[in-house]
Amino acid sequence: MTLINFILHIDQHLITIVNQFGNWTYIILFGIIFIETGLVIFPFLPGDSLIFAASSMAVNPKYHLDIWLVYLTVLLAAVLGDACNYELGVRSVNAGIRHSWFNKLINQKNRLAAEQFFERHGPITIVIGRFIPFIRTFVPFISGGSKMHYGKFASYNLIGGILWCGVFTVIGFFFGNIPFVKEHFSLLILAIIFISIVPILIMTVKKHISLKKEFH
Numbered sequence: 001m002t003l004i005n006f007i008l009h010i011d012q013h014l015i016t017i018v019n020q021f022g023n024w025t026y027i028i029l030f031g032i033i034f035i036e037t038g039l040v041i042f043p044f045l046p047g048d049s050l051i052f053a054a055s056s057m058a059v060n061p062k063y064h065l066d067i068w069l070v071y072l073t074v075l076l077a078a079v080l081g082d083a084c085n086y087e088l089g090v091r092s093v094n095a096g097i098r099h100s101w102f103n104k105l106i107n108q109k110n111r112l113a114a115e116q117f118f119e120r121h122g123p124i125t126i127v128i129g130r131f132i133p134f135i136r137t138f139v140p141f142i143s144g145g146s147k148m149h150y151g152k153f154a155s156y157n158l159i160g161g162i163l164w165c166g167v168f169t170v171i172g173f174f175f176g177n178i179p180f181v182k183e184h185f186s187l188l189i190l191a192i193i194f195i196s197i198v199p200i201l202i203m204t205v206k207k208h209i210s211l212k213k214e215f216h
Helices: 003-008 011-038 047-059 067-104 110-133 137-145 148-177 181-182 186-216
Strands: none
Touching: 003 047, 011 047, 011 067, 011 110, 011 137, 047 067, 067 148, 110 137, 110 148, 137 148
């Protein structure tokens, strides 16, 4: 099972997981969301699409998934994941050169993009970044590295988690089982991913244009 296949057909793979593991599915959901948000070296794991797929399945009684348990599970994983990532950022800076091997595991382009996004929008990036793949994984890490006060970070972390998990849970619950959506699920996932990275594309284009103006 390749990662791309898993992401594009996450609904089918999630059905297999539910059928095989039953209530343990909540633990698996928690694990995937926690790893994506909590470990800065795994920004490529599916977050939005996983919450959407799990919530759409919760509508169907045969899968025995409770929508509130799905929401609380992913919310807890998202908030704890960002808290863990914040701590990694703090420790990475404090350890300095001693942990240079860890920095080599991090995608520096994505890290730089997150840093620029953070500098541009400030602490609210912790909330906004939740909705942008890659950015949401690096922002808490950068927050910890910049020595942001943990109380301030925790407030934005909680608000961002509530909104991010809430939006995709509601969308999945109410729209995930519409026949058209079910038949074109892979295209919808691609659309979600594309819409999510639009802010990064806009920022990149603006930076490219500004650099051109500087050299002319």
